[in-house]
Amino acid sequence: MKIHLLYCRVPNHVLELPDICGALSSEDGEAKKHRYIEWFNKYVGEKYKGCLTGEDCYYFRCSFVHQGTSQHPKSSYSRVLFVELTATSNIFHCNILNDALNIDVQIFVMDILEDVEKWLDEVKDTEVFKKNYARFMKRYPDGLSPYIIGVPFIS
Structure with a gap:
């Protein structure tokens, strides 16, 4: 079986970005379903009008990230289909x-x-973003005292 190869070809981390953006923009810094949907609809929704809503993208994210499937019982669609990049020179979108x-x-x-x-x-200079970003995962090239010093890591 080649599960790992299939999983790597679908944009799971991209599906998580609306969650992260919604959390970084919120007072409590937490990801919530309604924040994901609102962020997607505001920033990406116009490109997918009549095709993919924030709610359907959220359901796709949930089914893919948590169950490894493109099928969610609450989605408007039975599944999401991706044509493999090398399969054709045509664009199916x-x-x-x-x-x-x-x-x-x-x-x-x-x-x-x-x-x-x-x-x-839009948000990088807001106080809410700055507060939440202070806790965001970062790379520390020289370590982070008192935990690890002199060795790069991410935390």
């Missing part, structure tokens, strides 16, 4: 095929990343 949603992986990843950058420009 934002298509509804019977009861399934087809999304181009590269376009989807680039859309999310582009909108994360837009969002960051």
